[in-house]
Amino acid sequence: MALIEGLILTTRSYRDNDLLVRVFTKEEGILTVMARGAKKPKSKVGYACQPYTWLIFDGAYPKNGAGLGFMNGVQESKSYRHVIQDINVSAYAALIAKLLDLAFEENQPQTSWYQKAVAGFEKLDAGIDPQIITNIFELQLLPAFGVAPNWQADPISGAVTGDFDYSEKYNGIIDRSHFDLDDHRLNLEPKTVYYLRQFSAIDIEKISKVTLSLMTKRAIQRVIDYLYDRELGLKPKEKVFIQKMAAWEGQLAIKARKGKS
Template sequence: MLHRVEGIVIRSMDYGEGNAIITLCTENAGKVGVLVRGAKKVRSRHAALIQLFTVGEFVFFRNNGGLGTLNSGEITQSHHPLREDLIKAAYASYACELLDRVLHDEETGSFWFRQLTACLNALEEDKEPGVIINIFEMKLLQAAGYAPELDACVICGSQKPDDQLLISPRLGGVLCRSCKHQDPPALAISPRALKLLRLFAALDLTRLGNVDVKEGTRLELKKIMRSFMDVQLGLRLKSQNFLDQLDKYEI
C-alpha cells in the first residue's frame, strides 16, 4: 500500500551497501521506519532526505505494517543550520533520540510532531538550548507517566512556601523539610528554579517565547532535570554522552 506522510527524520542508519533506514516522527501516522535504497550512493536523489532533522513529505510502500520502502520525497525544511552548528546539532540530536527511545510507535503523532518541530525551530532560532531541552524533557516525562509533583510534598501532601521545599527525583517531586528523611539526597531548589519548572510543566513548546534565565538558574535546572531523566527513565543515550563531553569544554 502506498502511504504519503509529513515527517521529521529522527534517526538515520546505514543499511547494506549504499542504503539507509530512516525513522520518521510523522504528523498522522505515528513513528515509521522507511528503507531508502541507494541513498548513500554518489548523486543519489534521496541523499538529502535521510539527514537528521529533515522535515518533508515522504511517499513509501508498506504492506501490513513493518518497514516501508521509500518511493519519493520532498523536503519542506532541511534544518541545515542545525547540522552546521556543533552545539545546536548536539541538542537537536538529543531531542530526536529521546523521543525515539521514550515513546512507542502508537504514542507518537500530531502532538509530538508539533512539539519536535517547535523544538528544532527554537534551536535554529538561537533560543537558549538548555531551556528548550528542559521543556522538551518535561513533556517527555509527562507523556511517559513520570510527571513530577511540583505543588505539594510528594510524601505528606502539604503545601509549603517555595523557599522551604526540596526536590526529589527519586520520589518524583517536591519534598517538604519535615519529610526530608524520606530521601536524604533530595536536591536543594531555589524558588526561581521551582517556578520555572512549573512553567515548563504547563508550557507548550509551540507557544515558547523568549525565556530569560540567568546562568546560575540554567545550571540548577539542568542538574535537576538530568537527575529526573536518569532516575525516572534510566536511559543511556549516545547524544547525552556527547552533550556531557561538550560541557567539559564550555566556558
Template sequence: MARELKEVQGIVFKRQKYHEADLLAKIMTQNNGIITMIARGALKPKSKLSAALLNFSYGTYVLYTSGQGLSTLRTYKNIKQFDGLFSDLTKNAYASFILDLIDHAFTEYQSLGKYNDLAVFALQKIDQGADAEMITQIVQMQLLAAYGVEPELRHCLVCGRDQGDFDYSIKQGGILCSQHFFTDADRLHLNPKETAVLRTIGLLPYERLGSIQISKNIKHSTRKAIDRIYQDTIDLNLKTKKFLDELNLFV
C-alpha cells in the same frame, strides 16, 4: 498486513548505511509516529534519495508501508532542511538529543500527538538561535509524562498547598512545600527560584515559553536537577546525552 503507498509529513533525525548502497532513516511524524524506512540504492552515485534523507530534513515522504516494521521509501516531495541544525555542531547536538528522547518514549507507529508539536517547536526555536539549553529543559520536563512518570508540579504532594516555597522530591514524584520538606531528606534541595523554574517549564504551554529568560546559575541548577530526575526515574543511557556532556554544554 498488506503494504500500501502512503504519504507522510516528517522530519529525518537518524540515518545509517545498510548493506552496500541502501540507507536506513528514521523520521518523526505526527499521525504515524516514528517510522524507520529503507531507501534502496540511496548511496549509489546517481541516486537523489540520499540528499532527501540528511538529518533535519523535512517534507513529504512517500512510503510503501504496512503500519509496522520497516517501510520502504518510494519518493519524496518538497524537502527542506533546518540549515542551522545541520551546520552548527551545538544546535545539532541539542536537537539530536531532543529527538532521541522522543524516539525512546514511543514505540514505532505510535501517534506522538502533542509531543510532535513540542518537538517541532523546539527544533524551530533552536534553529532560529534561541537558548538551546533552556528549550531542551522545557522538552525534558514536559516529556516526563510520555515516559509515564509525570511529576506533580501544581501543589504540595502532602498537603496540596500551591503557594509558597517548594522543593522537588524524586522519591515522592513532585514538589513539597516548606512545611513538608522533612518528609524527604533526599529532596533535591533546590532554592525557591530554581523549583519555580521547574514548575514553570513543566506546566505552562510550551508556546508561551519560547522567550523565557533564566540566569546562567539557575539554568545550571535546573540542568543538574533534571539530570537527576531522569537518572533516578527513567535511567536512559543515550549516546546523544553523552555527546552533549562531552561538549560541556550541561556543565
C-alpha cells in the same frame, strides 16, 4: 502509496547505496523507512535524507504496522541549517531525537508529540537556547517513560503558590511548611523550582525568547539529570557527549582567563 509527512530523527547506511531513515511521522508516529539508492549521486531522495529534516515524501507505511516502510520520492522538504551547522545545537538536537525515539513505540500515532517535535526544532533553528528547549522536552517526556513528578501542587496541603522544594519521597514539590517531612529533599533554590514547574507545562510553540543565568541553567540540568538517573537509569550517549562538550568548554575558558591574566 501515500504522502507521508515527518521529521527525520536519524539515518544509517544499509547495503551499498541505501539508507534506513528513522522518521517521526505525523500520522503513524515513529517508524523506519528504506530509501533505496539514497546514497547515489542522482538519487531523487538522497538530498533530503539528513537528520533534522522536515519533509513530505511519497512512500508506504510498514505493512500491518511491522517491518519497514519505503521512501520513493520527496515532494517537499525543509532542512534546519542552524541545527546542523552549529555543533552545540546539533548535540542537543541529537539528544531530543534520541529521547523521542526511546519514549514511544514504533507505529503508534503520537500526533501531539509530533507537533511538539517540529515546534522544538523550529525553535532550535531560530536560535533559542538549545539547553532550555531540550530541558523542556526532558521534563515533558518523563510521563511517557512512566515517571510523572507532580510539579503543580503540594500533595499534602494542595498549595500552588509559595516556596517549594523537590521531594523524591512525595514524587514532586512540597511547600516550605512541609520541608521537615523529608530530610532528603533536594534543597533547591526557589528560582530553580519555578523554572522546573514552568518547563514541565509550557507550550513549546509559544516560546519566543528565554534568557537564564548560567547558574540557574546548571541547577535545572542537575535536577533533570538526577530524575533520569534515579527514576529511569537512563543516560544516552548523546547526553554524555553534551556533558563532555561542556567540560571542554569550561577548560578552554579557564585557559583563556589564565592567558589573559
